[in-house]
Amino acid sequence: MGKLLVEDKTIVTPGEELAEGMDFLPAEGTFRDKDKIIASGLGLVSINGRLIKTISMAGKYIPKKGDTIIAKVTDILMSGWILDINSSYSAVLSVKEARDFIRRDADLTRYYDIDDYIVTKIVMVTSQRLVDASMKGPGLRKLIGGRIIKVNSNKVPRIIGKGGSMVSMIKNATGCSIIVGQNGIVWIQGLPKNEIIVVKTIRKIEQEAHISGLTERIKAFLEKGTNKKIVVEKVE
């Protein structure tokens, strides 16, 4: 026995009752209080069979193992580098985890210097939120030039799109290189006027991520900005 008290895909506020009865199960962003399921933050309701969760609209990035992120080097130690990962926690990239083998007495700034941006992977997060990063893996590297913008990390899935379809569409339309970190840091490089279109497009996605028909609207926005027709390839 159970009753839904809200519709799927509506915005709910903390403490709002989403369902009653023991039939439904509280998932992410919700909790059970006696026979009611309650929202535990501001979010978009997502109902999947008996599972009810809320997708957060805001909130700082919380580091997760396996995430590919863009980090900034903020300090250099004997044993490695300290990274700002756009979270209240910083990460450590130890010398052992650099791309290539580094000798003991090497000058670490020659590999990654302070204020360098790198694409890196999170390999461990402890319960006290100590974060270890690694450069061993495909695509992980230092970023040269380009520009960095910060986005709401909750919107990253929409900016990337299913199978990368959204970010690919933007890349193809503007000819820019774009790397989207799971931590909400985005790197863009291309011709100045195209970079500006990329930034405007990403900001639009951030604002409208929760409204249906996003892909069509972004496609139209890009076509208008670049004066080029876009052919969207089907992602198998």
Add this chain to the structure above:
Amino acid sequence: MAYIKRNDGRKFDETRPIEARVGVIKNSDGSAYFKMGKTIAYAAVYGPRSIHPKFLQNPRNGKLRCFYNMMPFSSMGERVRPGANRRAKEIAMVTEKALLPVVDLTQFPNSVVDVFIELPQTDAGTRCAGICAASMALADAGIPMKDMVASVSVGRVDDALIVDLDYSEESYENGTVADIPTAIISRTGEISLLQMDGKLSREDLKKAIEMAKKACSKIDKIQRDALKKKYEVKNE
């Protein structure tokens, strides 16, 4: 002389007109604007973020830290010298205690969520407006919260029990006054702020708390509507 009619003509259980908006301070992780009559409060949330110095860190739980300030030109009368005074520090502390029961900071060990409350214009009820704004700002920031908090002052002017005292009522000189700021947790009706200034009987306190609950229930709806409004689908 009995206080039969309120100075601004309101009913005894009526709050002043309220205006509430979220997302008003772009740099912040969450923010809100709350206006109750002539009292205006801004609240900005920054966090979770790292906390310094290190000895303030709590390895088990994130910390909530509140700050309260009235701008020097905010009061009727002479300019108020800026700077944290004892009153501001006490208000900051009770604000923090009012919000703490609903926020869940277990996911952010060693971090802090900072809430800054600033008032550009004041006409009594400032800590209440601040708490209302802060509750919205915390939700806007995506902080995990199991409920929201609304806050209003109730009190007695002569024989009348009233809601949302303005300055003229707080400083009423023709009889005795009791000024009672309260904060109510929406779902449970529990009270997370209670202070009193003045003289009051036990029976009147009971009645006043009931009035506070009713008024806060209305304020709670306004707060939630403001949060949802930010994500409303705008017809282009």
Add this chain to the structure above:
Amino acid sequence: MNREQKDHILNFLEQGIRFDGRKLDEYRPIKIETGFSENAEGSAKATIGDTVVLAGVKLSVGEPYPDTPDEGTMMINAELLPLSNPDFEPGPPGIQAIELARVVDRGIRESEAIDTKKLCIKKREKVWSITVDICPINDDGNLFDASMLAVAAALKNTKFPSYDGEVVDYKKKTKESLPLKKLPVSCTVIKIGDYFIVDPTPEEEEKIEARLTVEVEEDGTLCALQKGGDKPLTAEDIDKMVEIGIKKSKELRKLL
């Protein structure tokens, strides 16, 4: 500072465009609203792009300074509220806030925009005292220019409270404005590489070599200057920046 990132900005500037698509001498949209506070004698909110600054004016009656016995007094104060920027810490004004207050103060004072002699009530005993407080709500760069606009608009918006010779009645505002002449306008010009840009965003402020805040009266006379930034400027640089400052101030003045 990451050299390649700076080269990237210079690449943009060379093509006459900035990261947000503006031209080098273009300001973001500016909005000025007055009278947000009924309790202040005068108030204004100035918005440049996403930078929002509040200014409030409070008047009181007090003693004049001994060396100017027949003139009113004026003080400008600024607090970099932590509400407006994650890097601002709570506490007494630091050097950044002090510089902001003093630079705005110099502009208003040196331009003689306020006729302080008209603020005299009784020579050597009673004069009107003006205090302006600058409170940023959101810092998205260029606090100098936004603050100057907010202060100028707040002064224009100010009305004297009633005064019976003994006590000020703040509850009763008169219709009398401050004795103002034309107010100054400020334009902050920054130098990155060989390029000069106005109205910097925080991203641009990070990469500056030097900045020059130019405060200008209506007829183009300079009434205050402040150089900031770590690198020096040549005399040619300064002349060029002053030229830009005077030109832009004409446009900004129309908004007051």
